[in-house]
Amino acid sequence: MSGRISLGRVLESRELLYTLLLLSVILPLLHPIGIPIEISVRTRDVYNYVEKLKPGCHVYIEVYYEVAARGELEPNLIALTKHLFDKGCRIVYGSLSAFGVVAFSLFRASAADLFADKVYGRDYVYLGYIAGGEAATASLAKSIKGTISVDNYGNRLEDLPLMKEVDKATDFDLVVIVSSGTDVFAYYVRQWHTPYGVPLLFVALSVIGPSIEPFVGAKQAIGMLVGQRAAAEYEVLVGRLGLGMASMDAQSTSHMLILAFIVIGNVVYWSKRLSSRRGGAR
Amino acid sequence: MSLVVRKYVPQIIISAIIVATVAFYYLYISKEVAGAFSTADKALSDWAVIITSFALIVGGIDILRFHVLRIKREGLAQAPFSTVTIALLITMVVFGVIGWYYSYADPKAGITITTQPQFRWLYTNVYAPSDAAVYSILVFYIASASYRAFRVRNPMALLLLITAVIIMFGNTTIGGLIWPGFLSLRDWIMTVPNTAAFRPITIGAGLGTIVLGLRLLTWREVSWMGRRE
Numbered sequence: 001m002s003g004r005i006s007l008g009r010v011l012e013s014r015e016l017l018y019t020l021l022l023l024s025v026i027l028p029l030l031h032p033i034g035i036p037i038e039i040s041v042r043t044r045d046v047y048n049y050v051e052k053l054k055p056g057c058h059v060y061i062e063v064y065y066e067v068a069a070r071g072e073l074e075p076n077l078i079a080l081t082k083h084l085f086d087k088g089c090r091i092v093y094g095s096l097s098a099f100g101v102v103a104f105s106l107f108r109a110s111a112a113d114l115f116a117d118k119v120y121g122r123d124y125v126y127l128g129y130i131a132g133g134e135a136a137t138a139s140l141a142k143s144i145k146g147t148i149s150v151d152n153y154g155n156r157l158e159d160l161p162l163m164k165e166v167d168k169a170t171d172f173d174l175v176v177i178v179s180s181g182t183d184v185f186a187y188y189v190r191q192w193h194t195p196y197g198v199p200l201l202f203v204a205l206s207v208i209g210p211s212i213e214p215f216v217g218a219k220q221a222i223g224m225l226v227g228q229r230a231a232a233e234y235e236v237l238v239g240r241l242g243l244g245m246a247s248m249d250a251q252s253t254s255h256m257l258i259l260a261f262i263v264i265g266n267v268v269y270w271s272k273r274l275s276s277r278r279g280g281a282r
Numbered sequence: 283m284s285l286v287v288r289k290y291v292p293q294i295i296i297s298a299i300i301v302a303t304v305a306f307y308y309l310y311i312s313k314e315v316a317g318a319f320s321t322a323d324k325a326l327s328d329w330a331v332i333i334t335s336f337a338l339i340v341g342g343i344d345i346l347r348f349h350v351l352r353i354k355r356e357g358l359a360q361a362p363f364s365t366v367t368i369a370l371l372i373t374m375v376v377f378g379v380i381g382w383y384y385s386y387a388d389p390k391a392g393i394t395i396t397t398q399p400q401f402r403w404l405y406t407n408v409y410a411p412s413d414a415a416v417y418s419i420l421v422f423y424i425a426s427a428s429y430r431a432f433r434v435r436n437p438m439a440l441l442l443l444i445t446a447v448i449i450m451f452g453n454t455t456i457g458g459l460i461w462p463g464f465l466s467l468r469d470w471i472m473t474v475p476n477t478a479a480f481r482p483i484t485i486g487a488g489l490g491t492i493v494l495g496l497r498l499l500t501w502r503e504v505s506w507m508g509r510r511e
Contacts (some may be wrong), residue, residue, distance in 0.1 A: 017429060018422050035455040040465050062318070067410040068417030098338070101396045131338065137331030142324045147331060154385045154392055196308075206453065209475045214484050217477045229453050252454040254421070259450060261429045262443070267329050269433050 010252060017261055024257045028249035035252060037245070046201060046223040047083070047243040050174070057173040058166050062184065063107070066099040069180035069205055070106065075231035075244030076203045077178050078111045082239045084276040085114055085123070089173075091161050092144075094127040101129050101152060122161040128152025137187040141169035141196060153258060171194040174222075187211045188274030189220045201225075293501050299326065300499050377401035436472060445471060 053059075061081075065073045084091055095101055104126055108115060118124055130136045130148055139147040144167050145157050157163040166172060170190045177188050177200060185202055192198045199222045202212055206227035215221050225234060228251055231244030306323040310316055351362035365446055381398025396402060432443045451457030452468025497503035 014426055015421075017425060021422060022405060035459065037455045038458045038462065038465055042469060066413060070410075070414070102402075102410075105396055105402075106406070106410075130331065131334040132327075132331035134447050135327045136335070136459070137358060139324060139327035139331055141372065142327070147328060151470070152390065154389055159302075159465045181453060191486050210379075211474065211480055211483075213472055213477045214481045217481075227453065232455075252456040254425075255450045255454045256456060258425050258428055259447060261425070262432045265429050266434050 009034075020257055021254060024253040025250045028253050029246065031247045032246065035249060037232055037236060038041060038175060039233045039237065040223075040230075043230050043237070046225055047061045047234065049199075049201075049222050050080070051171060052084050052091055053084075053087050053112075053173055057087070057089045058171055059084050059089045059091050060166075060175045061091055061093045061096045062174045062175070062177045062179065062188065063093055063100045063104045064097050064184045065103050065178060065180035067103065067106065069249065070103065071204050071243065072228050072231070073178050073203060074103075074107050075228070075242050075247075075274075076115070076234060077107055077241060078227050078235040078242055079231060079238050079244065080201075080203070080225070081111060082114050082240050083234075085118065086211065086238070090165070091120075091124045092127065092162065092166060093124065094140070095129050095166060096133060097181075098129050098131075102154075111167060116236060121155065122162055125157075125160055125162050126152045127157075133183075134187045134191065137184075138191040141192050142197075143167055169177070169198045169254050172198055174199050174201060176203060180205055181207070182208055185215060186220075187216055193220050202232075236280045262275075292507060293504075297499055297501070302326070342371065359461065360404070374401065375405065377404070478488060 061077070061087070063077070081091065093104055095104060108126075115124070127148060128151060130140065132139065136147065145163065146167075149257065150156055151160065169175075169237055175188060175198050177185055179185060180204075185200075185204070188200055193200050198216075200220065202216065202221050202224035204224060204226050205213055206229075208227035209224065212221075212224065216224050225231065228244055228247050231242075232248045235241050236246045302322065303326065306319040309319070346368060349368050349394045353361050353364045377398050378395045378401045380402055381393055381395040384393040384398070385395070393399075395451075396405070428446070432439070432446060434443060448464060448467050448471060451460065451464040457464040494503060
């Protein structure tokens, strides 16, 4: 009896769980297991939508995440950017958050190979930080050049060839919102999709996914890529394996460990409960 | 006079902006009027962008003021933390301003606020790892919380646990090896029961926004002026 309680105490200790959790994350990263991944219908739908875009199409990508969310969102952004560039799309990046500027800078460095043969100003442009939240979103939908006059690097927008082709929401064939927050998805639904009917694609953290699901259900967005798993699936689809796929083994082992502890926790809980009932009956 | 300036003038401005914004969106009289409305609507949005940019400066000054007062009030106990905050705030602003200066003085150098070497070094090597580390610590709290929370005390708790297990299996590659159906079951949970639960929240927030607008229009909402009803 005392042996069972002491085992229960050991299993209930946070230190054991934390140590095993740390190992379950680090070890698969150092020694990948290579579990094959199945592509979900939702990720394939997004891929098929992008696949149908015509060469020369214009895409706006909102980069709205801090470095803490980089691990989950950047692999999605890299895989999507590769797919869009492969399709011959031209991309305008922008950030409604100040930390988006550094996030873009780090993303640009991580995916240097994708930008190697691309010409800044012709194939892609980064507008930089645009203050104003939802008001700025509304203003950009009406006219980008009317809202800001220079890009992140001080170039006049009027001088950039790509910005001569696009200015307002309806000039874009797709708008991708890569965000670690919830509000910015609603900004684009309200200010870009509802008035102008621009197709939206959401890229979100796993914890944010459930809260933006109603927009996808209501067809206000063409789809969503949520978390590390979607990133790994998209990497497989576009044929550029990166951090998304590399992290999947760690995600599998850590989730399995948590599940094992949930089972153990319930076994200990019920054994205590049943033994106390038996003791009471006596 | 002071009451007029402090109370009535701001409220008249707010009411006028609400009426104008609603009119710009919903009314269509003629192409010329719609064009004029669109220009005025764009101007209003641009004002908001400009005001928000200045709000960032106010925010920086407020952090400085808050920590200086805190050091004065709480003395040595708080001084180390507030001093570090103030020092880093000033350091980042100084390097940012240097980058901003070079972006105009020598555009060919390609130096901007975020690409200024010291600014970038501090951000990449101090802020980024700290931010990522704080976020990563969540994994321990979530693991610990789920271990304790998912106790099957009653049938509802069992239902919650089953849902959580399906979502966890669906989010991992190992789940597909155990049973391929986990992935489609996860998608069904997210698109049907989850959406049903979240939709009323979204609709409720929308209705709340409309009610707030109406309260502002009818001068019943005064908290934004720093006053109680």
